[in-house]
Amino acid sequence: xxxFPNGRGTSAAMAAQMLHxxxxxxxxxxxxxxxxxxxxxxxxxxxxxxxxxxxxLRPQHVYAPVAPLGMLTLGVFSKNxxxxxxxxxxxxxxxxxxxxGPGLCAAILTFVSLVLVLVTxxxxxxxxxxxxxxxxxxxxxxxxxxxxxxxxxxxxxFIMPCVDTYKKVDLRTVSFDVPPQEVLSRDSVTVSxxxxxxxxxSNPTMATNNIxxxxxxxxxxxxxxxxxxxxxxxxxxILSEREIISQVMQNALDEATDPWGVKAERVxxxxxxxxxxxxxxxxxxxxxxxxxxxxxxxxxxxxKASRALREAASVIAExxxxxxxxxxxxxxxxxxxxxxxxxxxxxxxxxxxxxxxxGGGKMDKQA
Numbered sequence: 443x444x445x446f447p448n449g450r451g452t453s454a455a456m457a458a459q460m461l462h463x464x465x466x467x468x469x470x471x472x473x474x475x476x477x478x479x480x481x482x483x484x485x486x487x488x489x490x491x492x493x494x495x496x497x498x499l500r501p502q503h504v505y506a507p508v509a510p511l512g513m514l515t516l517g518v519f520s521k522n523x524x525x526x527x528x529x530x531x532x533x534x535x536x537x538x539x540x541x542x543g544p545g546l547c548a549a550i551l552t553f554v555s556l557v558l559v560l561v562t563x564x565x566x567x568x569x570x571x572x573x574x575x576x577x578x579x580x581x582x583x584x585x586x587x588x589x590x591x592x593x594x595x596x597x598x599x600f601i602m603p604c605v606d607t608y609k610k611v612d613l614r615t616v617s618f619d620v621p622p623q624e625v626l627s628r629d630s631v632t633v634s635x636x637x638x639x640x641x642x643x644s645n646p647t648m649a650t651n652n653i654x655x656x657x658x659x660x661x662x663x664x665x666x667x668x669x670x671x672x673x674x675x676x677x678x679x680i681l682s683e684r685e686i687i688s689q690v691m692q693n694a695l696d697e698a699t700d701p702w703g704v705k706a707e708r709v710x711x712x713x714x715x716x717x718x719x720x721x722x723x724x725x726x727x728x729x730x731x732x733x734x735x736x737x738x739x740x741x742x743x744x745x746k747a748s749r750a751l752r753e754a755a756s757v758i759a760e761x762x763x764x765x766x767x768x769x770x771x772x773x774x775x776x777x778x779x780x781x782x783x784x785x786x787x788x789x790x791x792x793x794x795x796x797x798x799x800x801g802g803g804k805m806d807k808q809a
Contacts, residue, residue, distance in 0.1 A: 548585050555602045569603045574610060579646040582608045593646040611646035615707060616657070620664050622715070625672040627680060634715040635672055635680070637688075639664045639695070640708040648703030656702050660695075664709075667694050684711045 559566040574580045574595035582589045582599070584606050593611070601608060622636040641660055643649045649656045671691050672680060680687070688709045695706035716724070758764045 544585060544587060548587075551585065552602060552605055555605045559603065566603065570600050572599055572601060572608065573597065574599070577612060577614045579611050579613060580608045581611060581646055581650045582606055588647070588651065609650055611643055611649055613643050613646070615640055615642045618661055618664075619712075620661075620668055623665060623669050623672070625669055627672065627675060627677050629676045631677045631720065632717060633672070633677065633680060635668065636712050637664070637668055637691070638710050638712055639706065641695075641699070641704055641706045643703055644705040645703030648701065653702045656699075656704050659702065660699055660704055660706075663698055664691075664695060667691055667698075670694075680714055687711060 559570055572580065574597070576596045579593035579595045580599060581593050582601060584602070589606075594608070617638060617640045620637040620639060622634045624632060624634055626632055639660070643656070653659055668691060671687055671694070675683070675687065688711055691709040692706050695709065699706060758768070
């Protein structure tokens with residue numbers, strides 16, 4: 443008879459096995475006349491199925507990954523969302539706040555500080571009450587942890603002495619000059635370019651926690667961005683497309699400083715300085731171009747003047763009195779200049795009359 447694990451078995455299976463064995467023994471011992479040959483054939487014994495009892499379930503602790511508090515607030519984790527490679531990389535290097543809270547020691551210290559404030563009231567108000575201006579915000583830390591609710595202000599806010607610390611952040615727009623940068627343009631020309639950048643803090647909490655000194659970092663980033671952008675432009679583009687270069691720089695700065703809580707409002711190119719030799723070469727080129735244009739313009743003027751004189755000569759030839767009027771007009775212009783010498787033109791008809799008579803006398807003599 444088969445044994446069952448853990449001393450357990452089914453009574454029905456054991457009774458069926460015993461009944462089957464007894465029937466087989468009775469048939470072998472006393473066979474009857476009405477039995478068929480098949481009755482004496484060997485009967486294959488079937489083993490009873492082994493019933494394995496279900497395992498006993500014991501209470502176990504199920505551990506599930508718990509996201510940091512900051513991640514839960516932003517809704518990064520969800521039940522049916524798979525983590526991307528970028529999120530895994532962020533979680534690998536990110537240090538989130540502890541979900542267990544500040545702990546018992548922090549609670550005790552906070553309670554002691556509160557008791558001190560109440561005992562020394564109202565003198566403690568000089569330490570606990572702080573004021574920030576309309577253009578400022580205060581980021582408060584309690585025992586090194588960022589307090590919930592974001593930055594405080596403007597106006598009054600309260601802190602616990604010996605427990606809370608705070609840092610003021612100015613939200614006004616700040617401007618600074620980018621130092622002149624020696625840049626090699628795409629057409630291998632060395633130029634010196636300086637600019638001015640306007641920025642402001644858009645998120646005081648990020649500007650305090652995500653970077654050590656957002657002002658110094660923004661200045662360094664502006665200088666490197668200016669060099670990178672100008673390195674992809676030709677000299678002609680640098681001199682003529684200042685607005686486009688400023689817009690490209692502003693977009694690059696705004697995208698890079700967004701994790702720092704800084705907003706780049708405006709970028710302007712102030713001055714582009716060229717080498718002295720290059721300035722001389724460009725001046726000579728411009729002067730030659732202007733001289734060439736001047737010669738072309740003078741030649742066109744002479745051509746138009748000659749055409750006008752030809753038309754005037756044809757008009758005067760048609761009317762002889764027009765020549766006399768031209769003489770009188772010239773005399774009027776000379777007299778207007780107060781000259782001591784005045785020239786009186788002689789009519790051409792008189793000269794032609796005398797010339798005609800002289801020519802007739804010669805012809806008579808020859809005859």
